[in-house]
Amino acid sequence: MLTVPDHFPLLKSHSEEFPPYIIDHPTDLVVRWDQPATLNCRVAGSPAPTIAWYRNGEYVETSKDNVYSQRTLLPDGSLFFLRLNQRKGQSDEGVYTCVATNHLGTASSKNASLYIAALREDFRLQPSDLLVTVGEQVLLECVPPRGHPEPTISWKKDGVSISQKVSSGKLLMVHAQRSDAGLYMCVASNQAGQRESKAALVSVLEKPTFTHRPSDIVAKFGSTVQLGCGVEGDPLPKVWWHKEHGELPWGRYVVYIRRLNTLRIHYVTTLDSGRYICTAQNQVGTASAKASLTVQAPTHIPTLLYSSTHALYIYLLTFPLIHPSIHPLTSHPPSTSLIHPLTHAPS
Secondary structure, eight states: OOOOOTTOGGGSOTTSOEEEEEEEOOOOEEEOTTSOEEEOOEEEEESOOEEEEEETTEEOOOTTTOTTOSEEEOTTSOEEESSOOOSTTTOOOEEEEEEEEETTEEEEOOOEEEEEOEEOSSOSBOOOOEEEETTSOEEEOOBOOOEESOOEEEEEETTEEOOOOEETTEEEESSOOGGGOEEEEEEEEETTEEEEOOOEEEEEEEEEEEEEOOOOEEEOTTOOEEEOOEEEEESOOEEEEEESSSOOOTTSEEEETTSTTEEEEOSOOGGGOEEEEEEEEETTEEEEEEEEEEEOOOSSOOOOOSOGGGHHHHHHHTSOOOOOOSSOOOOOOTTOOSSOOOOOOOO
16 A cells, blocks of 8 residues: 655645645745736645745735735735835845744745846946947947846947847957947846947048059150059048159149049150059058059150250140149149149240
């Protein structure tokens, strides 16, 4: 015949009396002050035990004691809070114990802590604006407001939640790209709600790079040549041209910034041969590109108007003047003029 051990009193005959014991113990709870909460405590005993709750060792008054109480003792022994009281000196926070009693004895549950979720307004560390260049590391830091439980951290970019991994509230982007620029906010969350930090502006600047490099040119004497120089960067780079050795030809060149920063030289001579340099610069860097111009000697020599020592002026006097261009000009060093008046030959 199967016997029931004494430590399984619930399985004994209903007519047999036994002292109370706890079947389900209450567990810790974190609840918003304006939400209901229940501390569970299911007991057994014969005769049926009476249930009482204690907070921090003091008896807890329920609606059976006071009809105005927000606390109710449920039939199964659980303690129900319609709304938590968080007023100083009357707070429902604390350590609770369920006690079951009949004439054969008393059983006490394990302690369970009840916390009212809280989240303060002020962030202990707000994220700061950052200015980086493409490829550099971006590290945004944030320490959330104090709260219980400790709030978790997530991030938003331009108002949209992002999925980057967050460690200790820090948002790390190892190699910044132009697309990473934007407004970032730190979001702190727990059961009490959410708080958003001030927005931090992340600016990702780009050093000048060439989308089109000038090509070497071989040109006929007296022709017009063009050297193009496509550039991008953030902020938009300033672009200027200069000759590696010597000056740009007076009165015969113009730069079109809306056409690949094109340097156009009219009526080239052999003295224009050499290397021409396109320089692009913004606040984060400088880049240069070079191209060679080779002007072939003329097939016939112009009529000499002056002595050989003034050969350059002989060539220039055979060309019409170039009037100043109406096209916008690039920025350039103060010592360099883009359009120069053609000087008269020496007498």
